Amino acid sequence: MIWWRRLWRREELDRRLDAELRDHLERLVAAHLAAGTPEAEARRQAQIEFGGLEQIKEISRDARGLNVVDDLARDARYALRSLARNPGFACIAILTLALGIGANTAIFSLVDAVLIRPLPFPNSDRIAMVWEEAARLGYPKTDVSPANYVDWTHQSEVFEDLAAYFGNAFNFTGQSRPERLDGVQATPNLFSVLGVQPFLGRSFLPSEGIRGNSGFAILSHALWQRRFGSDAGVIGRSILLNGQPHVVVGVMPQGFQFPREDTQLWTPVAFQTDARARGSDVHFLRVVGRLKAGRSWAEAQTEFQTIAARLAAAYPATNGSYGAIVVPLHEEFVRDASTSLWLLQAAALLLLLVACGNVAGLLITRGVGRRQEIGFRSALGASRRQIVRQLLIEGLALSAMGGIAGVLVAAVTFQSLDALIPPALRGAVAPGLDWRILAFALTVSLLSGVLFGLAPLRGVSSLELTRRLGGRGVPQLRDRSRAVASTGLLVRTIINLEKVDPGFRSENVLTARLEVSSAGDSALEDRKRFYREVIERVRHGVHACGPVSRDLVLQSPRPGDSGGRESVQPRLCS
């Protein structure tokens, strides 16, 4: 980086240049003295022969490129003065750019947070979900049955460990306020597979979860704060979940969530193979595994296809149509969002192009009025390079201010971007301003600045040309209309992607889930009575607010759940 060093040692180099020139002058004087001229006269003659010292120094400095910084500073000041003289134009240009750059920055921060950055688990690129595949039955990806899970853990050697889990809802009672919590029942090794340990207490022991020894729980950080007042003494305390006592053994660290943001607690569960159980097996498990170091996804996929084929051969009745697929966790979490997000980014970029086009048009129009000024500068000795540099700096000044305004615009929109984050990542991932996003904004601003900074020059020369040819010089409207149309189409596509018609009118419909745990064998009649009372109260309460509700629908929970829950016939109560 020689030029860098040169700027740094500028003072010294300047002194040396001065010394070099003075030395030459002294030699000239000496030559005259040697010829016999008196001192004063010799010096005068030498001075005349030598020419203007400062002038020579200036030109030499220029030749060395030492003036670059000075020139840039001067151009920048000039650019700002020029913009200040036309505040209306400057405002419009900066606003247009702010919107374009702001939109891009906001969306890029989203793309970065969701798609580019790794998941918030250590070595998350080694974690994958393993699904069963039954394409022939119409399920390309489906939950796993416990028997298959157990067989997989025995037969797989490509994975360090495999954990299984399924979602469950827990009635948290015994404290002041009963609450329905979304949680997960998982094999005790879940947290070691994910690579995150509770920050308080411990993870589950391998023996926990076996039938009869599953009364344990690990809390999420949010739950611990909300319902237990961040009390470290919660470890060892027993809480009532679905009427059963569970000992709290650990609390997960803040920011950890799996599989979803609203998962509040984890309880252990264990599975064993049982030839009889296989026959009545239900597929309801999710399986997650950590790949051994040095293994690839292709190897994992091949191994699981082999395992599945082996199981299909061994148990044709249950496993005949089932295969297995391995999906890396990152892909799993973002699969649906990926398309929309990239489309959104593309739309934003197009929008920016349109904005740049508009600003370029404005600059060109202004450029026409500046032909005189440019002519003057040419006459005064400005080289074409200097004029181009001046225009470029003006463009960059505009785009820099547009960029700063754009970043501010983006900062304001982060709240509303939350809705675009895929549910699995919501809460764990927050688009925000960090140096990568700012670097992106800077790059985009610079490129825009260069793009339309040079426009006036082109505009001026092409206007000249078309004038001579007798035509009309018009900036390329056709290209810009195309860009606007493309942006519009892209945005429409994204909106349609998000809006899927559910087939019913969903306005003004509220849903609620409740569950009466079947702890003990409370009579069926008791439970029916409870439900009826709830319905009555809700109906009265709702009607009390006015004619807002017409119908109540009662629906039983999904079939196949474990535990003795009665099914309630769906009924329309009006």
Add this chain to the structure above:
Amino acid sequence: MPPKSDLPQGTLDLLILRIVALGPVHGYAIAQRLQQISRDVLQVQQGSLYPALHRLENRGYLAASWRPSDTGREAKFYRLTPKGRAQLKEETANWARLTEAIQLVLRAAGGGVL
């Protein structure tokens, strides 16, 4: 005094490189030698000489160092770099081609139809 001739910039660079190729030398000496060797025809102004020297140094054709000189003071001596040597060779060849071409045209215009 014979009339001074104005040197185009590219030519000045070539001449400077040739002089420096004869041995490390400072700016004053380059001007002197140019004048001497060309028998007073080529007298370069400091306003052209030093910008040219610095430009050539910028481009890496010349390297400079401060050494004690005959006057006792330190002076900035320039010497040719390998890159400069190559440039000198190329520019000399170009110059020879150019002058030969010009000569051909001048001689040809002497006779003929026009």
